[in-house]
Amino acid sequence: MPIVAGGGLSGLSAAYYLSKKYSKSCLKLLLLEGSDRCGGWVKSDQRADFLFEAGPRTIRPKGIPGANTLNLIEDIGLSDAVLPIPSDHVAARNRMIYANNKLHLLPSNLMGALVTKPPFSKPLAMALLHDLKSKPKLNLDDDSMYNFVSRRFGKELADYAISPMLCGICAGDAKQISVKFLLSHLFDMEQKHGGVVKGLLKNAFNKSKRNANVLGSLAQKAKDEKWNIYSLKGGLEVLPKAIEKSLEANNIPMYTNHKIQEIAFYKNNQKVNIKVKDDYAFCSDHLYSCLPAYKLGELLDKSHPQLSGELKNIPFVNVAVINLQYDAENLLKQSAFGFLVPPMEKLPILGVIYDSCCFPNQKGTVITVMMGGKWFEEYFGDKPSESQMLEVAETQIRNILHIEDRPDNYKVNILEKCIPQYVVGHHDRVKRIRKYIQDKSLPLSLCGSSYDGVGVNDVILSALTAVESTNLT
Ligand SMILES: Cc1cc2nc3c(=O)[nH]c(=O)nc-3n(C[C@H](O)[C@H](O)[C@H](O)COP(=O)(O)OP(=O)(O)OC[C@H]3O[C@@H](n4cnc5c(N)ncnc54)[C@H](O)[C@@H]3O)c2cc1C
Structure with missing residues (x-):
């Protein structure tokens, strides 16, 4: 009997794909979740006339990962709940950064890249010239996003585009995050061809065929209608809830309040013992771990200390998410997705999302302030109170957006160790972790945000990859 550890989005998806793959063979399957609910960081608070999201709020439809999620959404009957934001929507076009005490719209098309727009001192297109003129740094295994982008495209792009972007994606520091996190192919071009533009030109004559057969009808619709991002009516938590419902309909047991305490392998590593209480354990042929790496590391401390050490070395950061709702409409002077703050501005916020611009069918003005991440302890110490965090958020909103009103509703979410940081060397670490599992033939698969991407x-x-690459007979 395979066991799925963790009932976040990855755990629910693993259980869903397993139940689908083995639907004819009556394979028994079980999901263990430590808390009192499934869904993990996906948490939506739908009030009467507005929505507060504590965790993720939008999903990108593009690429194979994007199409795969849309296929799942279609499979579980959620297509009608999708709320798309097309690429010509104001929230898709207008993304801002706050620098030098001002909000600046970032260029969103080619024309915008050809003119000088503050805070940049030259047109963004000049970054390509910088790449052509700059010497490559060869024979590198990895580098930080910041180093790579400054070297190839100039320091301004690293400071005002890449650094705030990483605050938005993983609440991380571009000076520490690996270039392979987002720009692996561009880094390869520098290493192979000496520069990105040179690599792009060579690859233009050498186009590889992409697998285009993965688009279901919802993913095809997203492509045809040029969706930029999307959410779901009622909030993103509708997705894990619908997967849970589908698992229930297939009689897959999901045990909440079953916090795993220890994991050990026996019978020549063919079986797994999963202890949930001192006198209570489950035995399994294969464990799909959908836990954060550091938690899995703690559970393997006794049985596999080397593996445990590697897992625990993947760092995570705390993020505070402050949802604010004002009954007054039109408090935001510029319609946009929101703005990000470059770390060099030394402000205690990562950025602000304009929820009611993205999804206007809400009462008044709804925004979300994101704070902390890599700089959480530096700004807020070990255990900040909710009122302290609310005050910081309100002060920044007053200073930057000039909103003097107090919010009519708010929610402060302090999320501990919620986003993994793919720091320089991460990809090699994950390779070592997988090699260890393979060399020892452990019946263990790794899923979730700690290894191959942090988004939904x-x-x-x-x-899906973990389920497809194991064969349980
Ligand atoms: C603030 C925030 C904003 C985000 N915004 C976006 C966004 O807009 N778009 C996007 O694509 N992604 C976003 N993400 C990322 C996205 O939320 C994650 O990729 C995803 O939710 C991770 O799911 P998971 O299943 O890997 O992990 P988790 O959600 O961490 O699930 C792990 C589960 O394991 C359980 N567990 C832990 N320990 C044990 C134990 N010992 N025994 C049993 N169970 C245990 C936990 O209770 C939890 O339910 C955001 C994340 C955060 C934190």
Whole structure:
């Protein structure tokens, strides 16, 4: 009997794909979740006339991971719940950064890249010239995003585009995050061809065929209608809830309040013992771990200390998510997705999302302030109170957006160790972890945000990949 550990989005997806793959063979399957609910970081608070999201709020439809999520959404009957934001929507076009005490719209098309727009001192297109003129740094295994982008495209792009972008994606520091996190192919071009533009030109004559057969009808619709991002009516938590419902309909047991305490392998590593209480354990042929790496590391401390050490070395950061709702409409002077703050501005916020611009069918003005991440302890110490975090968020909103009103509703979410950081060397670490599992023939698969991508699409695809690459007979 395979066991799925963790009932976040990756765990629910793994259980879903397993139940689908083995639907004819009556394979028994079980999911163990430590808390009192499934869904993990996906948490939506739908009030009467507005929505507060504590975790993820939008999903990208593009690429194979994007299409895979849309296929899942279609499979479980959620197509009608999708709320797309097309690429000509104001929230798709207008993304801003806050620098030098001002909000600046980032260029969103080629024309915008050809003119000088503050805070940049030259047109963004000049970054390509910088790449052509700059010497490559060869024979590197990895590098930080910041180093790579400054070397190839100039320091301004690293400071004002890449650094705030990483605050938005993983609440991380571009000076520490690996270039392979997002720009692996561009890094390869530098290493192979001496520069990105040179690599692009060579590859233009050498186009590889992409697998285009993965688009279901919802994914095809997203492509045809040029969706930029999307959410779901009622919030993203509708997705894990619908997967849970589908698992229930297939009689897959999901045990909440079953926190795993220890994992050990026996019978020549063919079986797994999963202890949930001192006198209570489950025995399994294969474990799909959908737990954060550091938690899995703690559970393997006794049986596999080397593996445990590697898993625990993947760092995670805390993020505070402050949802604010004002009954007054039109408090935001510029319609946009929101803005990000470059770390060099030394402000205690990562960025602000304009929820009611993205999804306007809400009462008044709804925004979300993201704070902390890599800089959480530096700004807020070990255990900040909710009122302290609310005050910081309100002060920044007053200073930057000039909103003097107090919010009519708010919610403060302090999320501990919620986003893994793919720091320089991460990809080699994950390779070592997988090699260890393979060399010892451990019946263990790894899914979730700790290894191959931190977003919703990545963790769902990680579950599919793990299920497809194991054969349980
Ligand atoms: C603030 C925030 C904003 C985000 N925004 C976006 C976004 O807009 N778009 C996007 O694509 N992605 C976003 N993400 C990322 C996305 O939320 C994650 O990729 C995804 O939710 C991770 O799912 P998971 O199943 O891997 O992990 P988790 O959600 O961490 O699930 C792990 C589960 O394991 C359980 N567990 C832990 N320990 C044990 C134990 N010992 N025994 C049993 N169970 C245990 C936990 O209770 C939890 O339910 C965001 C993340 C955060 C935190």
